[in-house]
Amino acid sequence: MGEVSADPITLDLLREARETVSSSPLGVINTPMIPWCQTTLPLDIRCNIHIKLENMQRTGSFKIRGVANQFARRPKGGHFVTMSAGNYGKSFTYASKHYGSKGKVVMPETAPVSRSTLIQVRACTMYRSFIKKKPVGMDTKSIASGLAPPFAGTLPFELCQRYVEGIVLINDEEIKAAVSTLYRSGLVVEPSGCTAFAAIVNDKIPELEGKSVVCILRGENIGKDELVNFPG
Numbered sequence: 558m559g560e561v562s563a564d565p566i567t568l569d570l571l572r573e574a575r576e577t578v579s580s581s582p583l584g585v586i587n588t589p590m591i592p593w594c595q596t597t598l599p600l601d602i603r604c605n606i607h608i609k610l611e612n613m614q615r616t617g618s619f620k621i622r623g624v625a626n627q628f629a630r631r632p633k634g635g636h637f638v639t640m641s642a643g644n645y646g647k648s649f650t651y652a653s654k655h656y657g658s659k660g661k662v663v664m665p666e667t668a669p670v671s672r673s674t675l676i677q678v679r680a681c682t683m684y685r686s687f688i689k690k691k692p693v694g695m696d697t698k699s700i701a702s703g704l705a706p707p708f709a710g711t712l713p714f715e716l717c718q719r720y721v722e723g724i725v726l727i728n729d730e731e732i733k734a735a736v737s738t739l740y741r742s743g744l745v746v747e748p749s750g751c752t753a754f755a756a757i758v759n760d761k762i763p764e765l766e767g768k769s770v771v772c773i774l775r776g777e778n779i780g781k782d783e784l785v786n787f788p789g
């Protein structure tokens with residue numbers, strides 16, 4: 558894989574990535590963005606929410622975008638190893654197969670069926686890192702397992718320090734309720750994929766009143782075995 562660094566992300570870099578991703582042989586989809594009212598489920602919120610359906614993306618999440626960009630830039634051949642709670646791994650495997658390359662995905666032992674019984678935490682690794690002003694590790698367990706890594710990587714921490722204005726916290730109950738609301742509106746979204754939505758419907762983000770807001774639903778990788786444990 559090429560050099561990775563937290564050098565400033567410029568508009569030119571973003572344009573280049575967009576070009577690479579849209580011409581990728583992996584067939585990344587230009588997913589629809591729809592106003593919430595199109596779902597017909599009433600929602601008691603004070604902003605005008607639009608949802609970007611990356612849960613309908615190829616391989617089920619936005620991760621294919623980064624994978625398409627990476628695979629287009631890396632040399633042919635070679636073996637690659639990655640770590641993933643599922644989503645990135647799925648996109649990586651799809652791309653490896655397509656490019657005829659070999660790779661390994663290291664995944665946590667936690668089976669999806671056990672996700673719903675995990676204890677709930679109100680803090681996340683990156684939040685704790687923000688407070689401590691350095692990347693830290695912690696024993697994280699959450700229904701949103703994809704967002705609860707045991708440590709914050711140095712590079713993601715540097716990028717967050719540079720570009721993230723603020724972090725809001727939501728708990729597992731709020732995430733579960735968001736999964737259920739989305740399901741009732743006809744959308745299958747995994748816990749890690751609906752946290753922005755959960756933050757908006759629980760009024761956790763200040764100053765949204767009256768504004769038009771885009772909320773990305775990031776992934777749909779959730780099984781029927783998990784969904785049965787969510788509130789109706």
Ligand SMILES: Cc1ncc(COP(=O)(O)O)c(C=O)c1O
Nearest residue numbers: 641642643644645703750775776
């Ligand atoms: C929707 C979603 N699922 C999962 C993850 C975690 O990625 P992975 O499943 O590859 O560990 C993320 C991380 O950004 C995410 O946004």
